Amino acid sequence: MRYYLVKESAEIPLKSWRTRPRFERALARALEKALAKAGASFRVRYSQGVFYVEADRDVSKVLSRVFGVHDFCEVVPYRFSSLEDISRRAEELFKDAVAGRKFAVRVKRSGDHSFTSLDVARAVGASLLKYSAGVDLDNPEVEVRIEVRGEYAYYVMKCWRGMGGLPVGTEGRALTLFSGGFDSTLASILAAKRGAEVDFLHLYMGVAGATEGAIAVAKEVAKLFTPYEPRLIVVNFVPLLAEVRSKVESRLRQVVLRVLMHEVAQALVEKLGYDAVVTGESVGQASSQTLKNLRVVDYLVRPRAALLRPLAAADKEEIVSRVRELELFDYVVKVEEVCRISEGPVETGAEVEEVEEALKYVSGDVLNGVIASYRVYEVGKATAEEVLKGIGADVEVDDVPPGWLLVDIRDFRRYSEDHLPGAIHISQLSKVDVPVVLYCDYGSASILAALELRKSGVQAYSLRGGVLGYRKRVREAKCKPT
Template sequence: MSETVQRTTETVREGAGFPGFRRGILVRMGGEIYTKSSKTRRRFLRALVDNIKLALRESGLEATVRPEWSRVRVYAEDLRRTREALGRVFGVYSVAEVVEVPYASLEDLVAKVAPMFREHVAGRTFAVRARRRRAPFTSQDVGRELGAALLPFSAGVNLDEPEAEVRLEVGRERAFVILEESRGPGGFPAGTGGRALALFSGGFDSPVAAWQVMRRGIRVDLVIYDLGGCGQVGQALAVARELALRWAPGLEMRANVVDLAPVVSALVRRVDPRLRQILLKRAMYRAGSILAEELGFEALVTGESLGQVSTQTLRNLAVAEEAASVPVLRPLVGSDKQEIIETARKIGTHDVSALVKEHCSIATGPVETWADPEEVLTAESGLDQDVDESWLRRTVANRRVIRLKSWDPTAEESPDYVVDRVPEGAVVVDIREPGEGEPVGDLRLPFSRAMESLDRLDRSREYLLVCASGRRSELLAREMLGRGYRAYSLEGGVDRLAGAVSA
């Protein structure tokens, strides 16, 4: 919003006021909507109105919403908060706080509007900016007559660089005097473009990519992969929550946390370092596709940008995408890092994304930049004994689903079997895979082979399970409890063990 428009609001409100005139909000739709067929445009308008009502309801605002063919009028008590809420609804091109002025003639309109702006133009150069919508006279007529009425109170007319502006939209029987106007996100209303699942790490790229497709009318849920020692799940969830609160007003957005730490371990143990990152990406695509199909979503969304890192060459992207069974959307494919960071600032995710640590690389040297598809498939086939298709489906089925807007990491209650200390006399079981670090505790029982080994454990003992982050140990402890064992999971994973003295 320009400084001139800000001054319009301040001086007009401090001046004569608006006795007898109704104030409200004028919402204009994104320009692309006007190019659609009548049937599609009606569908988009219905979706926009529904989303406006949901956004207002979530903000606790009572309002009357009146749709028209090319805009929506909203009347509410708290106009400032209403305008802020509507400025985050996709499909909204602009939001203006207005005064509604009914009139019988051009002379009547000028007589009613001119007193509102006398103090605003006093001692300043000014310009009248009028838009016409089926009015019985032209916008030039309005500018000429209203300008003439205000000229004696001003320092003159300056159409190029005025110190003050008088802005209004004139319809057939009423005009809307614009006090303050701000841009909305534009695009298409949420829900008009289908649904997609965004692969989400929380860094700068993934929230911007999700926002870009949301702006095209796509409803988005997220999948966050827990990669064990490489994962930053809590930080990614914090970014996801910020995205949901800012850009899904009135709508639900969920995050699905899927444990792929065993995949990371299997890659480290069994795969040439050159290919590990590519195979990890293929596993992410495969798991994401399984989840998207289960949820009935049409596509995956990623924050990949062509050539940004070694796994994002054209060949590597093509090889990775072969593992997906649904389309993969890459809205940032032609963007550079600076453009992405600037967009992150614009949409409000930059500061929380800046706190997210980059996922660690599981390659110990150069990464293949032009992968051979046959070599990749051969390497992938060697993982099937640990993380085959059935394993992926199980880990997707065991995912953690989080309603982002109500998620509060400080208020989450852990199950009784999740503890922060070593129970006295408990056998400490390290369930990490061999490639995840030196063994700790009393027993090493890799998670990938734990299910078939549980019955060999002494049922008279208590067990404390430890993994990289606490996610796998929680799942296995729950399984053991169901089988009649006394088992616990150490909250926070192996890094917590050194300070977890016996209770």
């Protein structure tokens, strides 16, 4: 068997006598769940700020990844009856380690004993001196560490730093805007480190590979959230992308996009009962993350929950380094970046009034439809295939295959004045047994309409880019040399 002394985070003992037991129970649950998930046979007990862990295998890696753990040591426990017993066992365990080297003995003690910590240090030092090159309390080559607790002496063999922070589940619920990139990944972890139960909000931007990568990262990050089993909330954001691309001038698109991302997140935290929205925004890291642009975002988005930016003052190098330390780099580095939609320079100092004016051109119906499109999955069980199918990732098509029905969903006047060849109006649509392709001006409202029709069993799709996008593709095809 392997034995460990696990010290709780330094913040926990500072809690009031009413609050502290709740944190310690939460940490006990986290340790037990982590050990169980690792397949270990174990026993955990608690006394006076220390968790005693007994396991049938090396679980140091497991213990190092539980929030609320300050540090922990692998130990050899020994039930003693006298001071001589303690020094004799120490001699057996450490004589080879101190051979020919300068050493020091460090002792901690709790409980009622007939001796002090200094008495133990002197007795152990005397027993080891003959094997060593002498004692050096200031700069020893070897430290012999012993903790005497009650009737047991614990001889420390090796120690590790823990994750620190607070046990997950002690500080409410948070929803992270999650792309699976370096920033949102670390922001999620830092929110969990402060005790929050963190779920992931992923906005599907029309690139299946990016969503697949985000899901892979979420599964790895979720392993740090023990005992909480996080959820993945996915929204088809493509209709809003289409709105912004088609209706907002290029230099403002990134700022408007950020406003809409925050609006979707705040609407969902209100609907689903979260206490906070978490983002990976870092001041100045991107053009839409300047202080002026973040001020615009915060001014225009009505807060329904706290907004947390754990990385606001972090450098990119710090963020990447920390992700690497957490052994997540190889997963995160594969995730595609997909949310740049400006075609030229991006406004770094937008004014509230101009962004507010630009937002007026974004359809409220499309925004509400995007919010309503959310789907919820358990991170541990979710597959990319299931998620992409659930949000209708295959809903857009570039053309109308033979035998499919083309349907114009704009108002009838627009349809009468100018519709694509062969199209019928949505008002003329009755029960169909062939696939249908819906279109609007820009391809945003038609995505939502197609997703809604699919709920009724109709094999429905949306014409990518709407009328304007389709005609542009036709013109470009005619201009290509044959």
